[in-house]
Amino acid sequence: MDEHLPLAAQKASQDDQDYEEQAHFHQVCRSYQQYATFHQTIWQGVSHRVHKLLGGSHGRRHNNSTASCGRTGPTVASILPAQLTSGTPENQAMGKEFCNATIRNQFFLDTVLRYSGKSDSCFHLMFYNCVPTSQEVLRETQQNSRRIDWVTEDQLSKVDSVLKSVARDWSMEGRAERGVIYERMLIALERYLPLDEKADPKRVAVPGSGLGRLAWEIHAKGYTVQGSDFSLPMLLASDFILNGCAIPDDNTNSSNGASGHRQFNISPWIAETKNVTSFENRIRSVTVPDVDPSSIQDQCHGVGEPPQFSMMAGEFLALYSHFLPEHQNCSHDHKQNSEKFHAIACSFFLDTAPSLPEYLITIYHMLEEGGILLHFGPLMYHWSGHGALIPKDLVGNTSMDDANGRYMSRNAYLDPRYLSNVDFTWEEVRQMIVNTGFEIVEEEMKIPALYTSNPNSMMEVSYKCVFLVARKKSR
Numbered sequence: 089m090d091e092h093l094p095l096a097a098q099k100a101s102q103d104d105q106d107y108e109e110q111a112h113f114h115q116v117c118r119s120y121q122q123y124a125t126f127h128q129t130i131w132q133g134v135s136h137r138v139h140k141l142l143g144g145s146h147g148r149r150h151n152n153s154t155a156s157c158g159r160t161g162p163t164v165a166s167i168l169p170a171q172l173t174s175g176t177p178e179n180q181a182m183g184k185e186f187c188n189a190t191i192r193n194q195f196f197l198d199t200v201l202r203y204s205g206k207s208d209s210c211f212h213l214m215f216y217n218c219v220p221t222s223q224e225v226l227r228e229t230q231q232n233s234r235r236i237d238w239v240t241e242d243q244l245s246k247v248d249s250v251l252k253s254v255a256r257d258w259s260m261e262g263r264a265e266r267g268v269i270y271e272r273m274l275i276a277l278e279r280y281l282p283l284d285e286k287a288d289p290k291r292v293a294v295p296g297s298g299l300g301r302l303a304w305e306i307h308a309k310g311y312t313v314q315g316s317d318f319s320l321p322m323l324l325a326s327d328f329i330l331n332g333c334a335i336p337d338d339n340t341n342s343s344n345g346a347s348g349h350r351q352f353n354i355s356p357w358i359a360e361t362k363n364v365t366s367f368e369n370r371i372r373s374v375t376v377p378d379v380d381p382s383s384i385q386d387q388c389h390g391v392g393e394p395p396q397f398s399m400m401a402g403e404f405l406a407l408y409s410h411f412l413p414e415h416q417n418c419s420h421d422h423k424q425n426s427e428k429f430h431a432i433a434c435s436f437f438l439d440t441a442p443s444l445p446e447y448l449i450t451i452y453h454m455l456e457e458g459g460i461l462l463h464f465g466p467l468m469y470h471w472s473g474h475g476a477l478i479p480k481d482l483v484g485n486t487s488m489d490d491a492n493g494r495y496m497s498r499n500a501y502l503d504p505r506y507l508s509n510v511d512f513t514w515e516e517v518r519q520m521i522v523n524t525g526f527e528i529v530e531e532e533m534k535i536p537a538l539y540t541s542n543p544n545s546m547m548e549v550s551y552k553c554v555f556l557v558a559r560k561k562s563r
């Protein structure tokens with residue numbers, strides 16, 4: 089597997105950018121390192137709330153005072169299940185199991201971090217091999233009485249999302265969820281872009297590839313694949329799963345049927361506290377990865393070039409804008425990345441666009457004539473829902489530009505992408521796809537699909553997705 093992973097770096101102001109990238113990388117590492125500590129602290133906080141509940145007006149205190157008045161009946165203390173009452177054996181056992189679940193997850197996250205510092209990781213050269221694990225950080229902090237630079241809850245929630253995405257893409261439990269999408273994509277690819285053993289493999293881009301399973305599945309069929317994503321928490325984990333789980337040959341015990349790749353038990357749903365059926369379901373673990381990601385490394389495909397696999401780190405438009413005609417003559421780093429694609433497979437990706445028309449135009453120029461766009465997903469619009477124009481913005485203003493200026497400064501604390509986002513209907517998206525220069529060859533509506541769902545939760549968000557196959561017309 090090609091582990092080449094260039095950042096979408098522009099040469100201008102390279103130092104500043106390097107510094108920002110490093111700072112971001114270290115912040116993401118801290119969120120990985122602090123995972124178990126955060127969740128154990130959250131657990132302590134909830135235990136304390138329960139404790140206070142027992143001392144509240146309907147708890148022990150009330151019970152004591154009413155006892156003297158002769159009042160009997162249920163109290164908070166008497167109705168709480170034993171496992172919630174501090175000090176009971178059941179409570180201690182539950183706390184221990186929760187703690188073990190956080191340690192399971194931390195072990196996985198630490199292994200990811202440790203791998204990112206290794207020479208075969210894509211991140212090694214970029215970040216100077218300096219990624220300590222949670223234990224190393226703790227030890228170093230204690231020894232030097234250093235102040236800990238805690239991450240925010242928001243940053244931690246990204247690590248929770250990574251664990252759920254790992255379960256979606258790389259566990260047996262995620263198979264049904266991802267199958268609905270990835271199977272459709274693979275069938276359509278083979279139908280509209282059949283492999284030709286006598287030719288070089290067809291090139292497929294998978295933008296917003298998340299944990300990389302779709303990209304990997306397409307590569308496993310024999311296509312050259314370039315996945316990409318801009319989320320560092322996701323990229324660290326996908327780099328590890330795709331490249332770091334193989335056991336070196338001399339450590340593999342094939343004679344006793346042992347698996348040829350490392351597997352981990354993770355508990356992806358421990359952060360969920362609502363709609364939980366039972367404590368056991370909250371800490372339930374899944375085994376990842378369910379397949380050996382390195383198993384397709386040396387496959388032989390026909391007489392042409394062997395299919396390549398690569399992952400790019402960067403924002404989609406920044407990574408691929410060099411395909412736009414207006415950027416064709418610019419000198420840039422993308423020479424080796426300027427070959428057009430035969431297909432672009434977007435799973436739950438188009439609605440991440442801060443500007444959907446720009447995504448579509450870029451996709452159009454990334455494709456060869458006759459190339460295929462595959463889209464599966466809802467229209468959740470990631471940059472939607474914050475900051476709308478309100479009547480106050482219009483008061484006393486004569487022009488919309490003035491009103492917009494007021495609106496922009498009122499919302500200056502928001503990422504500007506929220507302020508320029510437009511939520512298009514599917515009809516409008518479809519029309520734009522056609523207007524860009526595609527013919528629609530397949531379209532299916534209302535396909536039920538889940539996204540990182542917990543099969544045991546009492547709540548399930550099912551999207552009614554669109555699956556679309558469109559072909560770039562010849563000019």
Ligand SMILES: C[S@@+](CC[C@H](N)C(=O)[O-])C[C@H]1O[C@@H](n2cnc3c(N)ncnc32)[C@H](O)[C@@H]1O
Binds near residue numbers: 256295298404436440
């Ligand atoms: C909803 S997830 C879908 C992940 C994966 N395709 C799947 O179906 O499981 C969207 C992915 O796109 C990535 N993403 C969002 N906006 C992006 C952008 N502008 N450039 C690159 N990646 C982006 C996110 O980091 C995330 O991994």
